[in-house]
Every structure is written in C-alpha cells, then in structure tokens.
Amino acid sequence: MIVNYRLGWIKNLRVQKEVTFADVSDGSCPQRLQIVIPKSIKPKTLTTGSSVSVAGILTKGPRGQLELVAENIDVLGECVVADGYPFNPRTTYVPEYLRQYLHFRSRTNYISAILRVRNSVTKHIHDYFASKQFLNVHTPILTSNDCEGAGEVFKVQPENEQVIKAMMQEGKNNDTVYFGTKTYLTVSGQLHLEAICRSMGNVYTLGPTFRAENSRSRLHLSEFYMLEAELAFCDSLKELQDVIEDFIKFIFTKTFASNIDDLHIIDGENSKIPKWIDKDFIVLSYDEANKILMKKGFNQSVEEGINKEQELAIVDYCDGIPVFIIRWPKTLKSFYMKDTKDDSTKVEALDLLTPITGEVVGGSLREDDYRKLQLKLPSDRLKWYLDLRKFGNIPTGGFGLGLERLMQVLCGVNNIKDTLPFPRWPHNCDM
Amino acid sequence: MIVNYRLGWIKNLRVQKEVTFADVSDGSCPQRLQIVIPKSIKPKTLTTGSSVSVAGILTKGPRGQLELVAENIDVLGECVVADGYPFNPRTTYVPEYLRQYLHFRSRTNYISAILRVRNSVTKHIHDYFASKQFLNVHTPILTSNDCEGAGEVFKVQPENEQVIKAMMQEGKNNDTVYFGTKTYLTVSGQLHLEAICRSMGNVYTLGPTFRAENSRSRLHLSEFYMLEAELAFCDSLKELQDVIEDFIKFIFTKTFASNIDDLHIIDGENSKIPKWIDKDFIVLSYDEANKILMKKGFNQSVEEGINKEQELAIVDYCDGIPVFIIRWPKTLKSFYMKDTKDDSTKVEALDLLTPITGEVVGGSLREDDYRKLQLKLPSDRLKWYLDLRKFGNIPTGGFGLGLERLMQVLCGVNNIKDTLPFPRWPHNCDM
Numbered sequence: 024m025i026v027n028y029r030l031g032w033i034k035n036l037r038v039q040k041e042v043t044f045a046d047v048s049d050g051s052c053p054q055r056l057q058i059v060i061p062k063s064i065k066p067k068t069l070t071t072g073s074s075v076s077v078a079g080i081l082t083k084g085p086r087g088q089l090e091l092v093a094e095n096i097d098v099l100g101e102c103v104v105a106d107g108y109p110f111n112p113r114t115t116y117v118p119e120y121l122r123q124y125l126h127f128r129s130r131t132n133y134i135s136a137i138l139r140v141r142n143s144v145t146k147h148i149h150d151y152f153a154s155k156q157f158l159n160v161h162t163p164i165l166t167s168n169d170c171e172g173a174g175e176v177f178k179v180q181p182e183n184e185q186v187i188k189a190m191m192q193e194g195k196n197n198d199t200v201y202f203g204t205k206t207y208l209t210v211s212g213q214l215h216l217e218a219i220c221r222s223m224g225n226v227y228t229l230g231p232t233f234r235a236e237n238s239r240s241r242l243h244l245s246e247f248y249m250l251e252a253e254l255a256f257c258d259s260l261k262e263l264q265d266v267i268e269d270f271i272k273f274i275f276t277k278t279f280a281s282n283i284d285d286l287h288i289i290d291g292e293n294s295k296i297p298k299w300i301d302k303d304f305i306v307l308s309y310d311e312a313n314k315i316l317m318k319k320g321f322n323q324s325v326e327e328g329i330n331k332e333q334e335l336a337i338v339d340y341c342d343g344i345p346v347f348i349i350r351w352p353k354t355l356k357s358f359y360m361k362d363t364k365d366d367s368t369k370v371e372a373l374d375l376l377t378p379i380t381g382e383v384v385g386g387s388l389r390e391d392d393y394r395k396l397q398l399k400l401p402s403d404r405l406k407w408y409l410d411l412r413k414f415g416n417i418p419t420g421g422f423g424l425g426l427e428r429l430m431q432v433l434c435g436v437n438n439i440k441d442t443l444p445f446p447r448w449p450h451n452c453d454m
Numbered sequence: 455m456i457v458n459y460r461l462g463w464i465k466n467l468r469v470q471k472e473v474t475f476a477d478v479s480d481g482s483c484p485q486r487l488q489i490v491i492p493k494s495i496k497p498k499t500l501t502t503g504s505s506v507s508v509a510g511i512l513t514k515g516p517r518g519q520l521e522l523v524a525e526n527i528d529v530l531g532e533c534v535v536a537d538g539y540p541f542n543p544r545t546t547y548v549p550e551y552l553r554q555y556l557h558f559r560s561r562t563n564y565i566s567a568i569l570r571v572r573n574s575v576t577k578h579i580h581d582y583f584a585s586k587q588f589l590n591v592h593t594p595i596l597t598s599n600d601c602e603g604a605g606e607v608f609k610v611q612p613e614n615e616q617v618i619k620a621m622m623q624e625g626k627n628n629d630t631v632y633f634g635t636k637t638y639l640t641v642s643g644q645l646h647l648e649a650i651c652r653s654m655g656n657v658y659t660l661g662p663t664f665r666a667e668n669s670r671s672r673l674h675l676s677e678f679y680m681l682e683a684e685l686a687f688c689d690s691l692k693e694l695q696d697v698i699e700d701f702i703k704f705i706f707t708k709t710f711a712s713n714i715d716d717l718h719i720i721d722g723e724n725s726k727i728p729k730w731i732d733k734d735f736i737v738l739s740y741d742e743a744n745k746i747l748m749k750k751g752f753n754q755s756v757e758e759g760i761n762k763e764q765e766l767a768i769v770d771y772c773d774g775i776p777v778f779i780i781r782w783p784k785t786l787k788s789f790y791m792k793d794t795k796d797d798s799t800k801v802e803a804l805d806l807l808t809p810i811t812g813e814v815v816g817g818s819l820r821e822d823d824y825r826k827l828q829l830k831l832p833s834d835r836l837k838w839y840l841d842l843r844k845f846g847n848i849p850t851g852g853f854g855l856g857l858e859r860l861m862q863v864l865c866g867v868n869n870i871k872d873t874l875p876f877p878r879w880p881h882n883c884d885m
Contacts, residue, residue, distance in 0.1 A: 129649065149580055182608065237617050
C-alpha cells in the first residue's frame with residue numbers, strides 16, 4: 024500500500040549510483056526514518072535540511088529496520104547553505120556558534136534532544152506534584168513587591184506614550200501611572216504561594232522568574248524558570264529535605280526512563296543515571312561545611328557565605344552525592360526565614376548542592392511568628408504578607424529550584440544558555 | 455485509635471450545650487470534615503477562620519458520614535474579625551469586595567473552588583497535548599519583537615541605577631543598555647513557536663502574556679495566561695478547527711468529571727456540562743456572520759470588524775453553540791496570516807466565539823510564502839522570522855486561547871479578574 028507522509032527534515036543523504044538513502048526526522052524523537060529514493064525520482068533540490076513529503080511503501084530493510092521506499096518525493100522547503108543557511112551538512116558546531124542562530128539551532132541534534140528532555144522534565148514535575156495533591160498556582164509575573172530586597176529587578180511600564188498620557192494623574196510618573204505603583208518582574212512567587220498555602224494547603228508553581236544582574240556566567244540567565252513549592256503545616260527542615268530529595272530522584276528516574284536516547288545525544292553514549300540515585304543525600308550544617316572547606320585549604324570566613332568554587336569543592340568532598348547545607352547564618356539569608364530554636368544567629372534554611380552547578384535548590388522554614396516577622400519586615404508594602412500570620416496562621420516551609428540548573432545537572436550541559444529555547448542574558452535578547 | 459491531624463481551617467461552627475460541631479477544610483477539595491468537640495476541651499480562641507490541629511478518633515456519624523471526635527484540639531492561628539479580618543462568618547461577599555483582599559480571598563468557597571478548577575484545567579491542557587505528542591516549549595517572556603505591532607506592550611529595564619551605570623555604553627540609554635535593544639513583555643509566543651515547529655513538529659506553550667491596554671472591562675487583564683499551539687504541515691483551516699473543537703470538548707468533559715462539586719459552588723447547583731458538548735461547532739464565514747448581524751439590526755460595516763456585543767449576538771443566534779468565524783478581511787488581521795486562495799482580500803483566519811466571553815480563540819494558517827511574507831513584514835527585526843521560510847520551510851497553522859476566558863466560559867464567571875489568584879489590571883497590581 025502506498026502511503027502519503029507529511030514527513031520532516033532531511034538529516035543525512037547518502038547518494039549512490041541507483042538510489043539515494045535519506046535519513047529523515049520529524050523532530051518528535053531522536054530516531055530517524057530511512058527513505059530509499061530511486062535515482063529517477065530524486066528531486067534536484069533535495070539537500071540536508073530541506074523538508075519533504077513522501078509517497079511510498081513502508082517495508083523492512085535488510086537489517087530489519089523500517090524503511091520507506093519512495094514512489095514520489097516532494098521538497099516542500101529547500102535548504103541551501105549558499106543562500107545563507109548557517110549549518111553545513113555533517114558538521115558539528117560548538118554551542119557558542121549555535122547560540123547566534125536561536126531560530127535555527129533546534130534543528131541540531133544537540134538542541135532538539137535538550138528541548139525534548141525539557142518537555143519531559145516539565146511533564147514529570149507536574150505529574151509529581153499532582154500525585155502528591157499539590158495545587159498548581161499561577162503566581163503573578165508583575166508585582167509591586169521587591170521580594171528579596173536585592174534591587175536586582177526589572178522595572179515595567181507601558182511603551183505607548185498615548186496610553187501613558189491618557190492615564191496620567193497628579194503625583195504619578197511614567198513608572199507609576201499604569202498600575203499606580205512601581206511594578207517589577209517577579210524574582211520569586213514564594214510570598215504569593217504562602218498566601219494560597221494558608222487556605223488551600225500544599226501548593227507549587229512553575230514559571231518564569233527574572234534577575235536584572237550584570238552576570239554573564241555559565242550559570243546565570245536574566246529570565247529562567249523556577250519551580251517553587253510551599254508545604255502546609257511544615258515545621259521541620261527534615262520534612263522539607265525529604266520532599267526535595269524524593270522529588271529530584273523522581274525526576275532523574277523518570278527522565279532517564281523517558282529520554283535515554285536524548286540524554287546519550289547530549290552527554291555521550293556513556294551517560295547514565297547517577298550513582299547517587301539509590302543513596303541518601305548528604306546533610307551538613309553550614310558550620311560543618313565551613314570546616315570541610317578549611318580542611319581543603321579554602322580561607323573561609325563565616326560571614327562571606329559559600330561561593331561557587333567552594334560549593335563545587337564540597338560536592339567533590341561528598342564524592343559527587345548531592346548535599347544539603349542546613350542552618351545558615353541569619354545574615355546570609357532572607358528576612359522571611361525562621362530562627363533556629365537553639366541558636367539565634369542561625370535560620371532554618373537549606374541549600375542543595377550538586378555537581379556541575381553547585382546550588383540547585385534553596386529553601387527554608389518560614390518565620391510564622393507575627394511579632395518576630397514584624398521586626399524583620401523590609402517594607403511596608405509587605406504588610407499583607409505579615410497579615411497572613413495574623414489570621415488562621417499555620418507553619419509552612421518551602422523551596423525554589425532553578426529548572427535550567429536542574430537541566431544542566433540532568434543532561435550534563437555546561438552552559439545554562441543551552442537548556443532552554445530562547446535564552447536571555449546581558450546584551451542578548453534576540454528575537 | 456487516636457490519630458493526630460494537622461488539619462486545616464474552621465469553615466463553620468455550631469455550638470451546642472455539650473458539644474461543638476466544627477466543619478474543617480484543608481483546602482484540597484470542597485468537602486469538609488465534621489469535628490465533634492466536647493465542651494470540656496473547646497479552646498476559647500476557636501472561631502471561624504482559625505487553623506487547628508486535632509487529635510481524635512475517626513468514626514461514622516449518624517448519617518454514615520465520616521466525623522472526627524476530638525480528644526484534643528489546638529488552635530494554631532487565631533482569626534479575629536475585630537483585629538481586622540475582613541470576612542465575617544456565614545457571610546457571602548460580592549466578588550468586588552473580595553478583590554480588595556487578594557491574599558485572603560482564596561479562603562472563600564468561591565475563589566478556592568475556582569483555583570481548584572484552574573489547577574485541573576491546567577493539568578488537562580498538558581495531558582491533552584502530551585497525548586497528541588505536542589512538544590511543550592517555554593517561549594520567552596522578554597522579547598525584542600513587538601509581535602502584533604499594536605504598540606500595546608510593556609517595556610522592561612533594570613531598576614538598579616548601579617547596574618545601568620556599570621553597563622552603560624555610548625549610543626545606549628536606560629531602555630537599551632541592559633539587553634542592547636529595547637525589550638518588551640511578550641504579547642504572544644507564536645513567532646517563537648513557529649521556529650521550533652519548523653524543526654520539531656507540533657508544539658504548544660502555556661504561560662503568561664501581557665497587554666498594556668487602558669481597558670478595565672470584565673474581559674481584560676494586563677497579565678493573562680495564553681495557550682498557544684502550532685501545527686506542523688497544517689495547510690487547511692478545517693484541520694485547525696478540528697483540533698480546537700476536540701481540545702475544548704476534552705477540557706470541558708474532563709473538568710466536569712474532575713471538579714463537578716467545585717463547579718456547583720461557583721455557578722450554582724444546576725451547573726452542568728453545556729448541551730453543545732455532543733454537537734458540532736458552527737462554522738460561519740466572516741461575510742455570513744455580517745449578514746446575520748445585519749438581519750439582527752446591527753448597522754455593520756465590513757471594515758470595522760465584529761465588536762463584543764456583536765460577537766455575543768452571533769453566539770445567541772447560534773443558540774449558544776460555539777461558532778467559528780473564518781475567512782477574515784485581511785485589513786482586520788495580522789501580517790503573518792496566509793491569503794485565501796480565491797479571494798485576495800481575505801485571510802485564512804478564524805475566531806472561535808462562545809457564550810459569556812465572545813472570542814476565546816484566535817488562529818490562522820501562517821503565510822509560508824517567502825516573497826509574500828517579505829512584502830508584509832512590519833519590521834526588520836523580524837528578518838529571523840522571515841528566514842524560517844527560506845530554509846526547510848513547511849506549512850503551519852496555529853491558535854491562541856485565553857486561559858482566563860476559557861475559565862469564564864467553563865465556570866460561568868462574569869468577571870475575568872476572579873479566574874486567577876492575583877489579577878493585574880490598570881491601577882491594580884497589589885502584592
């Protein structure tokens with residue numbers, strides 16, 4: 024039976040005397056279909072990268088694999104390097120080169136495999152939290168809070184002068200006229216999650232988050248996806264650690280099952296699920312981590328925190344097993360974190376460190392004492408957040424995980440800019 | 455056996471001589487658990503809205519329902535109206551009142567039911583597209599395109615003066631210094647989806663989208679969620695219509711199965727799946743729709759498009775069945791839409807109209823002819839989009855659906871601001 028296929032893109036061509044063999048991909052999986060094209064019907068414009076539809080007969084090839092013997096083949100879209108197409112056939116390019124062509128780079132094996140993994144990881148995240156009865160909450164992108172107080176936020180205002188003019192009132196300026204207050208892109212949905220958590224129980228959100236940092240490292244983006252979860256009635260850091268550990272092992276197990284061929288394309292044929300998958304994550308207090316760093320020759324001061332090099336040294340010391348650093352000095356962490364019971368200089372906070380990226384998760388118990396939080400509140404604009412502790416309050420704890428960093432660890436991708444389709448970083452917001 | 459429950463919030467109290475009956479909700483579902491509290495252990499601070507943990511024995515009550523007979527009950531967080539809590543017990547408030555307290559309103563039956571439905575709809579959307587092998591693509595929020603060309607965009611720049619100073623270069627200003635170009639919040643992920651579609655096949659995205667309009671209607675938000683899908687090798691509007699119709703029926707069927715009790719809370723006990731669920735959606739050309747409007751007494755001019763009142767009149771004429779309006783005048787639609795074959799004044803575009811909201815979906819076949827698109831291109835910044843047609847091009851079509859409007863139709867919610875946890879609209883960006 025002759026079947027018409029709206030097929031895909033030519034990945035590879037082997038021209039022989041009587042027939043041409045073409046490997047075709049529809050992009051949905053790393054596997055390709057071989058098409059056998061008799062010389063008599065081979066279009067002149069058939070090149071690597073061109074899109075085709077084929078009418079033909081599906082048969083089994085000599086080694087048992089499916090192949091399509093073409094009776095007719097149409098080139099839907101040509102792809103000519105001489106016309107400016109930036110990728111030559113049978114050529115592998117470094118990621119830096121591919122990043123110049125964000126609109127084309129998903130045509131490469133490397134980036135398409137990463138985007139399929141990202142699709143799966145996203146699905147596994149939603150599946151995990153649905154199975155645990157967490158409510159998916161769409162926290163807002165626009166906010167009048169400057170949550171973390173770091174000042175590294177993007178400011179938002181209308182572009183259209185007519186809109187600004189029509190809405191202008193006394194005492195307002197271009198920054199404040201539209202919403203009535205200065206408005207920023209979110210740096211975290213946590214405070215909003217806490218509000219919903221205090222009426223609906225366990226909640227999570229997965230969505231874009233922003234930092235206006237002047238940082239061009241292999242670990243930073245101006246726009247990135249963050250998974251944040253808030254656990255109702257959570258009053259121990261251990262409970263939070265258990266959820267994080269279980270979640271990360273779930274994502275690794277599921278993704279190595281769903282996308283092993285993609286992971287091989289990205290990180291080499293030997294890529295396999297990490298050895299820590301069956302082990303307990305390691306737990307160190309901040310003070311213990313410091314002692315390890317001093318032993319390793321770092322000249323560590325308790326006030327300075329742990330930098331990236333030191334994070335990776337700790338993971339190395341732990342033989343590559345993910346490690347929770349808990350009980351942090353209050354001065355290094357955010358206002359909303361709960362004091363530890365036995366040491367008023369410390370808070371019930373955690374970072375999870377992994378190979379490749381160092382910190383991939385940050386979390387804490389939240390200060391749930393109205394008066395203590397009142398003293399720490401950085402801004403009057405957060406009175407609503409304080410009031411959550413005044414009425415029907417419960418203890419909660421939660422964490423935030425950078426999706427792109429998780430992708431780096433999972434796939435073995437060195438530069439975070441290759442873990443998402445359209446990365447944004449300083450001086451780069453193409454398309 | 456006595457069990458300790460970290461429970462939830464008191465929804466209702468009935469104090470009798472010897473015992474108090476308390477209805478408690480943990481927020482995960484609309485059902486409540488009745489707690490029987492002997493007079494001797496009833497805390498003085500137990501009020502509606504307070505949070506409790508209970509130790510007790512689960513038994514069957516007189517009518518067979520589960521109830522918890524308390525042996526001990528602790529009030530975790532008090533909730534005293536006199537201290538400023540805005541909701542009185544046994545009082546129903548209008549949505550406008552609740553909107554003043556976004557951080558508390560998820561404690562009401564109405565809003566919590568809507569947020570549970572939103573959680574389910576989101577899950578059903580991902581399930582639908584996963585089952586059809588569409589790739590979930592995270593299109594960017596920040597973009598240097600002003601896609602639709604309407605000018606109703608938000609502009610983004612760093613807030614921090616030090617960041618701006620450190621990055622400043624000649625020829626740049628505060629608007630352009632960070633990314634090198636003016637940067638906006640996305641109005642649509644379509645152009646980015648088309649790039650990925652042209653290498654990986656069918657794709658979709660679900661995420662926040664922005665309009666800097668000065669519109670305060672019951673149908674507009676400054677920040678809203680949009681579902682966008684792009685179909686590879688799609689060359690007929692009918693194919694697009696079939697996917698949209700199948701998708702919408704899937705969402706309604708699944709959500710009425712998963713959340714019927716929530717839907718009853720939101721839209722009344724008689725709320726049921728619409729009668730059109732087993733019928734074909736109606737299809738009208740733009741010209742036919744105009745004739746209907748003229749018959750109904752609207753003084754319609756072909757150049758003006760169809761306004762909200764007219765949209766709802768057409769749906770009414772169609773007996774409340776969703777109706778596709780297809781083949782629109784080119785002048786009313788975007789540059790990227792494909793010309794119809796037999797009428798050069800028309801494009802292969804569709805709107806889907808429903809009760810309550812009118813337009814809920816917009817879609818089109820995309821212009822895939824390089825030269826035709828080149829003539830229509832509104833900006834040099836979109837050369838990358840044009841080049842998608844130059845190399846390995848395929849025909850595609852796609853649609854965008856406003857999640858909040860779908861929620862309005864599904865739940866029977868009159869004002870769009872009540873379909874999401876933290877609505878943003880002109881003069882309103884609280885929290």
